[in-house]
Structure formats: C-alpha cells, structure tokens
Amino acid sequence: xxxxxxxxxxxxxxxxxxxxxxxxxxxxxxxxxxxxxxxxxxxxxxxxxxxxxxxxxxxxxxxxxxxxxxxxxxxxxxxxxxxxxxxxxxxxxxxxxxxxxxxxxxxxxxxxxxxxxxxxxxxxxxxxxxxxxxxxxxxxxxxxxxxxxxxxxxxxxxxxxxxxxxxxxxxxxxxxxxxxxxxxxxxxxxxxxxxxxxxxxxxxxxxxxxxxxxxxxxxxxxxxxxxxxxxxxxxxxxxxxxxxxxxxxxxxxxxxxxxxxxxxxxxxxxxxxxxxxxxxxxxxxxxxxxxxxxxxxxxxxxxxxxxxxxxxxxxxxxxxxxxxxxxxxxxxxxxxxxxxxxxxxxxxxxxxxxxxxxxxxxxxxxxxxxxxxxxxxxxxxxxxxxxxxxxxxxxxxxxxxxxxxxxxxxxxxxxxxxxxxxxxxxxxxxxxxxxxxxxxxxxxxxxxxxxxxxxxxxxxxxxxxxxxxxxxxxxxxxxxxxxxxxxxxxxxxxxxxxxxxxxxxxxxxxxxxxxxxxxxxxxxxxxxxxxxxxxxxxxxxxxxxxxxxxxxxxxxxxxxxxxxxxxxxxxxxxxxxxxxxxxxxxxxxxxxxxxxxxxxxxxxxxxxxxxxxxxxxxxxxxxxxxxxxxxxxxxxxxxxxxxxxxxxxxxxxxxxxxxxxxxxxxxxxxxxxxxxxxxxxxxxxxxxxxxxxxxxxxxxxxxxxxxxxxxxxxxxxxxxxxxxxxxxxxxxxxxxxxxxxxxxxxxxxxxxxxxxxxxxxxxxxxxxxxxxxxxxxxxxxxxxxxxxxxxxxxxxxxxxxxxxxxxxxxxxxxxxxxxxxxxxxxxxxxxxxxxxxxxxxxxxxxxxxxxxxxxxxxxxxxxxxxxxxxxxxxxxxxxxxxxxxxxxxxxxxxxxxxxxxxx
Numbered sequence: 002x003x004x005x006x007x008x009x010x011x012x013x014x015x016x017x018x019x020x021x022x023x024x025x026x027x028x029x030x031x032x033x034x035x036x037x038x039x040x041x042x043x044x045x046x047x048x049x050x051x052x053x054x055x056x057x058x059x060x061x062x063x064x065x066x067x068x069x070x071x072x073x074x075x076x077x078x079x080x081x082x083x084x085x086x087x088x089x090x091x092x093x094x095x096x097x098x099x100x101x102x103x104x105x106x107x108x109x110x111x112x113x114x115x116x117x118x119x120x121x122x123x124x125x126x127x128x129x130x131x132x133x134x135x136x137x138x139x140x141x142x143x144x145x146x147x148x149x150x151x152x153x154x155x156x157x158x159x160x161x162x163x164x165x166x167x168x169x170x171x172x173x174x175x176x177x178x179x180x181x182x183x184x185x186x187x188x189x190x191x192x193x194x195x196x197x198x199x200x201x202x203x204x205x206x207x208x209x210x211x212x213x214x215x216x217x218x219x220x221x222x223x224x225x226x227x228x229x230x231x232x233x234x235x236x237x238x239x240x241x242x243x244x245x246x247x248x249x250x251x252x253x254x255x256x257x258x259x260x261x262x263x264x265x266x267x268x269x270x271x272x273x274x275x276x277x278x279x280x281x282x283x284x285x286x287x288x289x290x291x292x293x294x295x296x297x298x299x300x301x302x303x304x305x306x307x308x309x310x311x312x313x314x315x316x317x318x319x320x321x322x323x324x325x326x327x328x329x330x331x332x333x334x335x336x337x338x339x340x341x342x343x344x345x346x347x348x349x350x351x352x353x354x355x356x357x358x359x360x361x362x363x364x365x366x367x368x369x370x371x372x373x374x375x376x377x378x379x380x381x382x383x384x385x386x387x388x389x390x391x392x393x394x395x396x397x398x399x400x401x402x403x404x405x406x407x408x409x410x411x412x413x414x415x416x417x418x419x420x421x422x423x424x425x426x427x428x429x430x431x432x433x434x435x436x437x438x439x440x441x442x443x444x445x446x447x448x449x450x451x452x453x454x455x456x457x458x459x460x461x462x463x464x465x466x467x468x469x470x471x472x473x474x475x476x477x478x479x480x481x482x483x484x485x486x487x488x489x490x491x492x493x494x495x496x497x498x499x500x501x502x503x504x505x506x507x508x509x510x511x512x513x514x515x516x517x518x519x520x521x522x523x524x525x526x527x528x529x530x531x532x533x534x535x536x537x538x539x540x541x542x543x544x545x546x547x548x549x550x551x552x553x554x555x556x557x558x559x560x561x562x563x564x565x566x567x568x569x570x571x572x573x574x575x576x577x578x579x580x581x582x583x584x585x586x587x588x589x590x591x592x593x594x595x596x597x598x599x600x601x602x603x604x605x606x607x608x609x610x611x612x613x614x615x616x617x618x619x620x621x622x623x624x625x626x627x628x629x630x631x632x633x634x635x636x637x638x639x640x641x642x643x644x645x646x647x648x649x650x651x652x653x654x655x656x657x658x659x660x661x662x663x664x665x666x667x668x669x670x671x672x673x674x675x676x677x678x679x680x681x682x683x684x685x686x687x688x689x690x691x692x693x694x695x696x697x698x699x700x701x702x703x704x705x706x707x708x709x710x711x712x713x714x715x716x717x718x719x720x721x722x723x724x725x726x727x728x729x730x731x732x733x734x735x736x737x738x739x740x741x742x743x744x745x746x747x748x749x750x751x752x753x754x755x756x757x758x759x760x761x762x763x764x765x766x767x768x769x770x771x772x773x774x775x776x777x778x779x780x781x782x783x784x785x786x787x788x789x790x791x792x793x794x795x796x797x798x799x800x801x802x803x804x805x806x807x808x809x810x811x812x813x814x815x816x817x818x819x820x821x822x823x824x825x826x827x828x829x830x831x832x833x834x835x836x837x838x839x840x841x842x843x844x845x846x847x848x849x850x851x852x853x854x855x856x857x858x859x860x861x862x863x864x865x866x867x868x869x870x871x872x873x874x875x876x877x878x879x880x881x882x883x884x885x886x887x888x889x890x891x892x893x894x895x896x897x898x899x900x901x902x903x904x
Contacts, residue, residue, distance in 0.1 A: 004059035004130030012050040096127035193256040212316035218270040237743035259287030280304030280315025296323035303351035317436035357432035365524040375446040406437040428533035457489030457518040458510035482525035486755040490514025574766035575602035583757040585628035637778040638788035643749035650742035771801035771863035782873030
C-alpha cells in the first residue's frame with residue numbers, strides 16, 4: 002500500500018451566518034500538502050452535518066511530525082466568490098503512534114485569526130505505507146528538520162551501541178531494570194580535524210522546574226571532561242532561578258572534543274553527598290556543534306536518574322549552550338520571557354527511552370456570577386425610544402477559555418447573561434509531568450463584529466494545586482482543584498466604550514486587578530494514561546446536583562471605622578470612601594440595592610503646610626456591608642495561623658542575628674537559642690483547623706493540602722527537637738530558622754480562597770480615584786484569637802494606590818488645559834442622551850485624560866488612610882461593637898417621605 006490519510010468530516014456547530022436573507026450554505030474544504038478535497042454543500046444550515054470521508058494518497062511517503070491539514074468552512078455562492086466562514090489547522094503528530102486514529106474537535110477562527118464560537122468535528126485515520134513501522138514514521142524527520150523546527154526536537158545520549166541492547170533511537174522501547182537511557186545516534190561526523198585548536202563552550206543555566214522533591218536546596222552542576230562548574234544554592238524551592246553563565250576553555254582537536262559529554266546534574270545541597278543526587282541530563286558536544294550557530298538557546302532538558310530509568314522525569318532544566326571555535330561569533334544567550342503563551346513542552350530535549358505519560362487535564366465549568374457589562378447599549382437605547390421590546394438584556398456574552406502548556410479549549414457562549422450557567426467540561430491533552438507553571442482560566446466576552454474582549458483572568462499556579470511529594474512519594478498528588486469558586490479581578494467594573502491598553506492588561510492578569518469582576522465555579526482534575534477524546538463535554542446531571550452542597554452560603558458582615566484621611570490629592574470635589582467585598586457595597590452599580598458602604602462626601606481642607614485632609618474631627622464615619630459567602634473559615638483560619646507562625650519565625654531569626662551582632666556571651670546565646678527553639682516547637686505543635694462536616698464542605702484538595710501541611714510541620718518539630726540537642730553553633734540555628742520560615746511561607750498559600758478581597762475606593766466627583774485591596778483573611782474574625790486575621794479590628798495605616806489609568810494629577814492638568822476636549826465631551830454627551838444610551842460620561846473623560854500612558858511613580862500619594870476593619874459572620878456582630886471602646890456610637894439616618902395627596 003502507498004499509504005492513506007483519511008479525514009472524516011462529521012459536522013460543524015454554530016457556523017456564522019453571512020447572508021442578509023436566509024442562512025449560509027456551508028461546505029468544508031480540507032487541504033493537505035497542496036491537495037484539496039471538499040464536501041457537499043449543505044443548504045440553509047448553520048449546524049451542517051456532512052458525514053463524508055476525504056482521502057489523501059501519500060504516494061508511499063509516511064507522515065512527518067510537522068505535517069498538518071488546513072480546514073476551511075466556506076459559504077457557497079451561486080454567483081460570485083465563495084465566502085470564508087471559518088478556518089482551522091490540525092497537526093497530525095498524534096497519528097504517528099498508537100492506533101493511528103484520532104477524534105478531533107477544533108475551534109474555527111475568522112480571516113483575522115480571531116476565535117469564533119464555532120467548532121468542527123473530524124475523525125482522522127492514518128494508514129501507513131507498506132514497509133513502514135511506527136518508529137520508522139517517527140524517524141522520517143532528519144537532523145536538519147530538527148534544526149529548523151524547535152517544536153519537535155528530540156535528542157540525546159546513551160552508551161548503548163547498535164549491536165545488542167535497546168536500538169538507538171527507539172523512543173518507545175522499555176528499558177531493563179538498571180539500564181541507562183538510550184540515545185538517538187547523531188549524524189555521522191566524518192573528516193573531523195585532529196589538529197589541536199582553541200575552543201570555548203559557554204553554558205547558561207537559567208532555571209529549573211518541577212524538581213521531584215519537596216523542601217530542597219537545589220544546586221546545578223555542569224561538567225565537561227574534567228572541568229566542573231556549579232551554580233549558587235537556592236533555598237527551599239522546587240523551581241529555582243539561577244541565570245548564571247559558565248565558560249569552559251579547551252585546547253583540543255575537534256575529533257576529541259565533539260565526542261566528549263556535557264553533563265547537567267541537580268543536587269540537593271542540604272543532603273549528605275550519598276543522598277543528594279536528584280537527576281541529570283547528558284549529551285555530546287558534537288550534537289550541539291551540529292546545530293545552527295553551533296548552539297542550543299533556551300532549551301529545556303528532561304532530567305532522569307540513570308540508575309532508575311523507569312522512575313521517569315525528575316525535573317526540567319532550562320539552559321543555553323554554544324560551542325565556539327576559531328572565527329565563530331557567539332549568539333545571544335538572553336533568556337526568553339517567562340510566559341505560558343507558547344507550547345514550551347515541545348521545546349524539550351529528552352533522553353531516548355524516556356517517555357512522558359499522556360494525561361488529560363479537565364476543567365469543569367459550572368456557572369459564574371457578577372459578570373460586568375461589556376457591550377454598548379446603543380441598540381437597547383434605540384429600542385427604548387421606538388418602544389420596541391420591554392425585556393432588559395444583560396450586555397455581556399461570556400464564555401470560558403481554558404489554557405495550559407500551549408493547549409486551549411473554550412466553552413460555549415452564553416448570550417446576554419451576567420450570571421451564566423455552562424455545565425461543561427473542558428479537556429486538554431498534556432504530557433505529564435509538565436514543566437508549565439500557569440493554568441489559566443479566562444472569561445471572555447464574545448463580540449459578533451469585533452474581536453472578543455477579556456473580562457477577567459485567573460492564573461492558577463501548578464505548584465499550588467499539586468505536589469510531587471517527598472523522596473518516597475509520600476503526600477504527593479496530581480493537579481486538582483475544587484469544586485470551588487475562583488474570584489476574578491481586573492479593571493473597574495463600570496462600562497467604558499473605549500478600553501485602554503492598561504485596562505485590557507489588567508483583565509488579562511497582568512498586574513494587580515483594582516476591582517472585583519465576578520467569580521466562576523470550577524473543578525479541576527487530572528487523569529493519567531489517556532488523552533481526551535473530545536475537548537468539550539457536557540457534565541452529567543448527577544454531578545451538577547452534587548455541586549449544590551458546595552454553594553451553601555452564610556451571612557457575613559463587614560465593618561469599617563475611618564479614623565483619618567490625610568495627604569488627600571483630590572481637592573476639586575467632595576471626597577468619599579467606599580468599602581466593598583465582591584460586588585456588595587458597590588455604590589456605582591445601579592443594579593444593586595443601596596447600602597451604607599460609603600462615607601459622607603467631604604471637601605478636603607488644607608493643613609497650612611503641604612497637604613489636604615478630611616475634617617472628620619471627633620465624628621468618625623463608620624460603614625457596614627452585609628454579604629453572603631460560602632463558609633470556608635477552616636481554610637482561612639489555617640492560613641492565618643501559618644502566617645502568624647511565619648512572622649514569629651522571622652522575629653526569632655532577627656533576635657538571634659541581633660545577639661550575634663552584639664557578641665553576647667556564649668551562655669546567653671545558648672539559653673536564647675534553647676528558648677526560641679522551645680517556642681518554635683510549641684507554636685508548631687498547635688493543630689490547624691479542620692473542616693466541620695455540619696458547617697463546612699471540604700473537597701479532595703483540602704484533604705491533600707492538610708495532609709501535606711501536617712507532614713511538613715511534623716518535620717519542622719522533629720528537626721527543631723534534634724537541633725535543640727545537637728546544635729554546636731548559633732549560625733546553624735539561624736540557618737535552620739530561616740529554612741523553617743521559608744517552608745512555612747510555602748505552606749501558607751491557600752489556592753481555594755473563594756472569599757473575595759476587601760477593596761477600599763476613594764471616590765471624587767463620582768469617579769474612582771484610588772484604591773487598596775486587602776485579603777479577606779487578614780481582617781477575618783474568629784472565636785479563637787490565634788486564628789483571627791492579623792489586622793482584624795486593629796488600627797492600620799493604608800496608602801491608597803492609583804489604578805493604571807486613574808491619576809488625579811493628570812485629571813487636573815486636563816481640567817485646566819483641555820477646554821477643547823471638554824467641549825467635545827459635552828457634545829458627545831448630548832449625542833448619547835439623544836439616542837438614549839446608558840453610557841457614563843466619566844468613561845469618555847478618561848479617554849481625553851489618560852491616553853494610554855502608564856502610571857507615573859513621581860505623582861503624589863493619593864491618600865493616607867487610618868481605619869479599623871472587621872469581617873465576620875453576622876452572628877458575631879456584637880463582638881465588633883463591644884470592642885469599640887474609644888468613643889460612643891452615634892447613628893445618623895436620612896429618611897425620604899413620599900406622600901400622596903387627594904382632593
């Protein structure tokens with residue numbers, strides 16, 4: 002047989018309608034290596050079903066790892082040119098092994114590469130040419146292909162020869178126990194000079210990820226021939242960053258040098274020598290010299306244990322290497338930007354015989370709430386004027402985009418819904434363990450005539466929802482999350498017709514979001530050993546009902562007492578402060594019931610020297626906001642206890658260092674060290690809160706995190722007890738204390754914090770000027786003192802921050818110098834009123850005031866605020882009132898009387 006590629010075109014869903022009268026007439030065209038095949042036309046159908054098989058004769062040539070097909074869905078026209086409805090590209094790499102068949106569901110994009118809410122379902126089948134096996138298909142890519150395509154590079158080293166043992170280049174063959182990983186044979190290097198000459202090998206060790214041990218001090222050692230270099234030690238991390246460069250100089254012949262090995266090995270610096278090895282990677286210098294510019298730049302290396310090849314990956318190391326001979330020009334070894342937009346797993350060198358396990362990363366998306374408005378209400382205003390339709394539509398069309406390791410999937414679009422319900426499962430096929438760090442969930446707004454806009458983004462770190470466990474595999478677990486809400490933050494919620502670049506960056510998770518933009522109920526899980534059959538599936542009804550128990554809510558109350566506001570920069574209009582949690586307390590949201598979440602508007606007064614302040618004198622404004630959230634107190638109280646323990650360890654370390662600096666007597670230092678270690682043991686022995694079944698709803702990640710924390714804290718107690726008996730110098734105690742503090746800070750991360758942050762806004766002239774975000778757990782009240790937040794009910798001083806496009810100094814500049822701009826604003830405001838558009842004029846003012854400039858740090862601080870904040874269950878509200886002994890409570894109430902008179 003000459004080999005065949007079969008493309009079964011099943012159907013498409015929700016293709017665009019480009020016809021003014023009627024519907025589109027779609028057909029599908031598939032192109033492979035310049036050859037096109039197409040289906041029949043489906044008349045007047047936006048969800049066409051073709052069920053047609055398109056065949057491509059391979060003419061005896063096997064598929065390569067770079068091959069792909071291009072799919073086009075077009076609208077058939079009897080007269081004129083057929084119009085493009087959507088396009089997609091499908092790589093054929095997955096057909097090269099296994100069953101040579103794959104079910105594919107891909108999203109279509111328009112001519113501008115913007116994603117459409119349309120999908121097409123295909124089934125691909127690869128019939129190999131006669132005489133070719135799976136491995137032969139994989140090996141059709143030559144070394145030159147590897148050099149020209151970073152995304153598919155596979156290579157490295159072994160001592161296995163062609164005679165006997167595992168065949169060189171057999172990537173899928175299992176290894177015998179104790180056998181070292183095999184290698185792909187490099188291209189034959191002939192006619193190498195035996196003349197000795199100068200060579201320099203430059204190696205940059207950038208970073209490592211996913212080192213398969215917890216609480217280690219990693220160090221990287223690089224060796225060539227008899228020369229060795231070593232990086233600095235990075236303490237208590239499994240993802241160290243070094244960015245260190247080493248130089249190796251040789252006077253040797255190419256024939257000798259190119260057969261030498263370069264070795265990268267990771268060690269745990271705090272272990273004894275016999276137990277410190279983690280993993281390594283080897284390759285020969287000739288393989289590197291054969292690359293473009295004689296270099297490998299920003300490549301990832303898969304680390305393994307040669308003594309136990311079946312144990313799999315031990316971590317990943319990012320390096321750059323170049324081999325320079327006489328007359329060679331060194332390439333740039335600048336490290337690439339750390340990001341998640343590219344498929345960095347495809348830029349990987351791995352030992353032959355070491356395969357990453359296939360896995361499916363599944364994200365269940367149930368529902369969302371409090372999604373802000375994203376679209377203009379132009380048509381709604383026209384309908385209101387013409388009296389057409391009384392139904393009010395929510396001006397947002399959200400869908401969820403799920404991204405990891407360069408793979409993407411998205412849910413369906415829920416039209417005109419600010420509280421959408423999807424109940425879909427998004428699945429990505431990955432290789433495990435993965436070196437990628439960021440699991441990104443983005444809520445997007447679909448637009449029919451322009452590109453889709455990001456509403457908000459949630460970046461979930463892989464390390465916070467999974468654990469490799471210790472060296473024995475204890476306490477390790479795969480990536481998992483929820484069911485739990487994740488909070489979304491970004492630009493201010495108020496709708497703006499003109500979105501600045503800074504606002505869009507905030508919505509994409511770049512920088513600190515200054516406003517709450519909704520929350521999404523999701524569940525993340527990982528299944529090893531299989532790739533997904535479909536990228537999107539509906540969630541079974543039984544699992545949807547199971548989610549109801551995770552949505553039980555209790556009433557919370559947020560109190561704030563404002564003591565002083567100084568250094569106020571907004572002096573042209575009365576100033577007020579708003580405090581909110583989630584969307585509760587948002588004064589500028591017209592859909593919410595008004596509440597006492599803001600202080601009374603007050604004009605700033607000059608202090609006679611440099612600043613302005615609000616003249617609150619003896620009457621301090623107090624605000625209160627009622628809200629309802631899930632009871633996750635067991636998570637937040639554990640977080641508070643760990644943070645307090647980390648702070649104590651920091652204080653003890655400073656105390657010991659101060660004693661060393663003052664050169665106290667040895668007896669005093671010894672007694673101080675013993676006292677501090679006793680206190681550390683006592684504090685660490687306090688149990689962390691556990692979920693109460695009648696009150697809380699814990700999930701599997703809660704169980705795994707609690708077990709991991711208990712194991713690590715038990716290790717600290719055991720180590721501190723041993724240190725108390727065996728310590729010989731104060732430096733050893735200080736070093737261990739620093740290690741304890743770093744470990745506790747690592748444990749004091751709560752990935753499932755569904756309680757939104759408390760946000761304070763300074764508002765002037767109905768415009769948001771400056772803000773401050775406070776994590777809810779820091780002001781959370783608990784019945785137990787040690788579990789309360791560090792700032793709960795205490796006086797704290799806050800310096801408000803200016804959002805990326807809101808600066809009062811620029812405001813005043815345009816107010817005094819942009820008369821023409823203000824005239825244009827007034828004219829535009831009149832046009833909006835004529836058409837009945839519900840658009841805030843302040844958003845147009847932003848366009849003239851802040852033309853996309855970044856925040857200038859030289860601008861003055863907007864405000865210094867001193868206040869008390871308390872957050873707790875409404876049933877404990879009396880404890881807040883009892884704690885306020887600094888003055889008397891005075892309640893001012895405004896009433897509006899509406900009377901109806903009759904004659």
